[in-house]
Amino acid sequence: MLSGRKKALKFDEIGEFGFIESIKKDCNTTLNDVIKGIGDDCAVFGPYSGRVLLFTTDMLVEDIHFLKAKITPYQLGWKSIAVNLSDIAAMGGRPLVLLISLAIPAEMDVELIQDIYKGMKNICEHYKINIVGGDTVASPDKLIINVSLIGDAKENEVLYRSGARPGDSIYLTGNVGDSFAGLNILKKEIPSTKSIASHFIKIHNEPKPLIETGMAIAASGLANAMIDVSDGLLSDLGHICKESGVGAMFFKSKIPISSELKLLASRVRFDPLDFALSGGEDYLLLLTVPESNIKDFEMLWKDKVASPLYLIGGIRQKKGIKMVNDDGSIEEIIKRGFNHFSPSFLDT
Amino acid sequence: MLSGRKKALKFDEIGEFGFIESIKKDCNTTLNDVIKGIGDDCAVFGPYSGRVLLFTTDMLVEDIHFLKAKITPYQLGWKSIAVNLSDIAAMGGRPLVLLISLAIPAEMDVELIQDIYKGMKNICEHYKINIVGGDTVASPDKLIINVSLIGDAKENEVLYRSGARPGDSIYLTGNVGDSFAGLNILKKEIPSTKSIASHFIKIHNEPKPLIETGMAIAASGLANAMIDVSDGLLSDLGHICKESGVGAMFFKSKIPISSELKLLASRVRFDPLDFALSGGEDYLLLLTVPESNIKDFEMLWKDKVASPLYLIGGIRQKKGIKMVNDDGSIEEIIKRGFNHFSPSFLDT
Numbered sequence: 001m002l003s004g005r006k007k008a009l010k011f012d013e014i015g016e017f018g019f020i021e022s023i024k025k026d027c028n029t030t031l032n033d034v035i036k037g038i039g040d041d042c043a044v045f046g047p048y049s050g051r052v053l054l055f056t057t058d059m060l061v062e063d064i065h066f067l068k069a070k071i072t073p074y075q076l077g078w079k080s081i082a083v084n085l086s087d088i089a090a091m092g093g094r095p096l097v098l099l100i101s102l103a104i105p106a107e108m109d110v111e112l113i114q115d116i117y118k119g120m121k122n123i124c125e126h127y128k129i130n131i132v133g134g135d136t137v138a139s140p141d142k143l144i145i146n147v148s149l150i151g152d153a154k155e156n157e158v159l160y161r162s163g164a165r166p167g168d169s170i171y172l173t174g175n176v177g178d179s180f181a182g183l184n185i186l187k188k189e190i191p192s193t194k195s196i197a198s199h200f201i202k203i204h205n206e207p208k209p210l211i212e213t214g215m216a217i218a219a220s221g222l223a224n225a226m227i228d229v230s231d232g233l234l235s236d237l238g239h240i241c242k243e244s245g246v247g248a249m250f251f252k253s254k255i256p257i258s259s260e261l262k263l264l265a266s267r268v269r270f271d272p273l274d275f276a277l278s279g280g281e282d283y284l285l286l287l288t289v290p291e292s293n294i295k296d297f298e299m300l301w302k303d304k305v306a307s308p309l310y311l312i313g314g315i316r317q318k319k320g321i322k323m324v325n326d327d328g329s330i331e332e333i334i335k336r337g338f339n340h341f342s343p344s345f346l347d348t
Numbered sequence: 349m350l351s352g353r354k355k356a357l358k359f360d361e362i363g364e365f366g367f368i369e370s371i372k373k374d375c376n377t378t379l380n381d382v383i384k385g386i387g388d389d390c391a392v393f394g395p396y397s398g399r400v401l402l403f404t405t406d407m408l409v410e411d412i413h414f415l416k417a418k419i420t421p422y423q424l425g426w427k428s429i430a431v432n433l434s435d436i437a438a439m440g441g442r443p444l445v446l447l448i449s450l451a452i453p454a455e456m457d458v459e460l461i462q463d464i465y466k467g468m469k470n471i472c473e474h475y476k477i478n479i480v481g482g483d484t485v486a487s488p489d490k491l492i493i494n495v496s497l498i499g500d501a502k503e504n505e506v507l508y509r510s511g512a513r514p515g516d517s518i519y520l521t522g523n524v525g526d527s528f529a530g531l532n533i534l535k536k537e538i539p540s541t542k543s544i545a546s547h548f549i550k551i552h553n554e555p556k557p558l559i560e561t562g563m564a565i566a567a568s569g570l571a572n573a574m575i576d577v578s579d580g581l582l583s584d585l586g587h588i589c590k591e592s593g594v595g596a597m598f599f600k601s602k603i604p605i606s607s608e609l610k611l612l613a614s615r616v617r618f619d620p621l622d623f624a625l626s627g628g629e630d631y632l633l634l635l636t637v638p639e640s641n642i643k644d645f646e647m648l649w650k651d652k653v654a655s656p657l658y659l660i661g662g663i664r665q666k667k668g669i670k671m672v673n674d675d676g677s678i679e680e681i682i683k684r685g686f687n688h689f690s691p692s693f694l695d696t
Contacts, residue, residue, distance in 0.1 A: 036508065042403060044403075044439070049397040051394070052394045053498070055390060055391045055392075055498060056447070057447040059485050059492070059494060061486070061487055063488045064488060090390070091390050097403065099403060099404070101406070103412070132403060135407045137412060139412065139490075140409070140412060144407070144409070148405055148496035150401070151390070153392075158383075158392055160384065
């Protein structure tokens, strides 16, 4: 979908400065604290007192993280910022400003790049954040997008991967595996009807990072550790365990899987649990809450968040991740996380 | 120089996480205000009160901004951060923390990437800044480096491109054109002996951003506008004029050209002024100072900076950039700045 238009203006016909002029408008959606956005050597914003800054970056490379034919330019723009927002959500932070670096093949249509920016500007408007600059360069062949995002938070509210303690309950904020189903449908590794396909593809291509949810959890002070589910549930739970020096046990029956995924799996004959545990790119939140806070936490959730919440297991002193099967038997789980270098996980 | 070693460990053999482990050490050179560096979803640092943040990014793409055979891995690492530091210097800011995104071809030697990081870590140590995270991904073919850098400054000290006023004097902090000579020697468009070549290539591949100088200028409050010379003197002077809504006049005889460049030019028969005016990547500072501050400014320079300073011309109400020739005649200069999309300016 990133190709195929004819007679359109080409990127090398307007050049870097012409292009920046063409995308400058609407990059600031909240101007109050941006002193200088696009148009100087650096963006200038703030000052922010008594808060810490959060700073994150993600690079999306054509043919590695996306295939031009499998994502619309609008979705690509949306997603390139969404993945960064999810990192801020994972710390309980408030996103503020971002920079966009683009390496663009000379023969690429300008309209298409502007469509990418439309997706970027829409997600910025949605989350009330500002594009304050970036770098636009030529690329010999592939389209490359790098987004760097700054957020902030109250220092004592930030939630790290390293905070999990034995006895904590492990919560997940939504169904896992749908995004990976979308990826497999896009890659035609799973056959699907058009209407079913669009459900899963939308989840994969237009993730909705849980900023408000992350901030509510952080502000409550009730959780011990948090991460976003981007590499895959097992892999990300593994990150929490490793950084916290603990282990975990979870119940197979408690892993939240959507009815749509179950239906698709029964038709196409794959195990939806595989997708749920190892798929990745769900952009949900995975967090741990100590025993003493569980009542307050579940009450807070009901009152303030009102979205799904799943208790899937608990943190243990003993290292390793174990799964409790439906019959009560316990098996050691081999970490099967998202691997950017594995072609079988080629992203779209 | 980025290729050619045999039997070395390949990047896809250790993967993203293995690689991150291998480069994690020494990424923080000043730990005091970094609460969390590499190892979580976001870096956390600060808080900084009463100051504004500066945020900049630059992307370097193989075969566009550098050629593997023309720069050492160490230099590539150094330069990828130097170009960002120069943007902070241009605002008069203090650099603080940075994120590095790398897209790495699977068959690339790990040792080579570690050499890139050596250059990165050395420049960070030199400038007392911290690498606090990043993103490491696979690339289908080219090596891509994106650096995002945060700095800060006192709000009323930040120097913008837009501050130049008619009557200001225009200063330059060093010789221009040497970097472009280095580029042309690397591309074999200029023949050169080995010792002469190494002088110019080092300037091109290992720029020294003028952080201290920029901070001293900003703290003095004596300048009106500043920019770093990265696109080329004319192009960057053009940026100041455009953003300030003014014009400029400069003296041909006052453009600082090194004796090395003059000698090379006389031997190879090119006009060193072309290189000086349009070459780019000098990473010097170009600034304007109002009449009333000139005495204090030149005194400050003598006392605190003690590096070269060249008065090259003045800012005028009337738009456009004019050059005064040695015979007193005046010619309108066509802006011939660095164009990232022009193959004749292909960077190394």
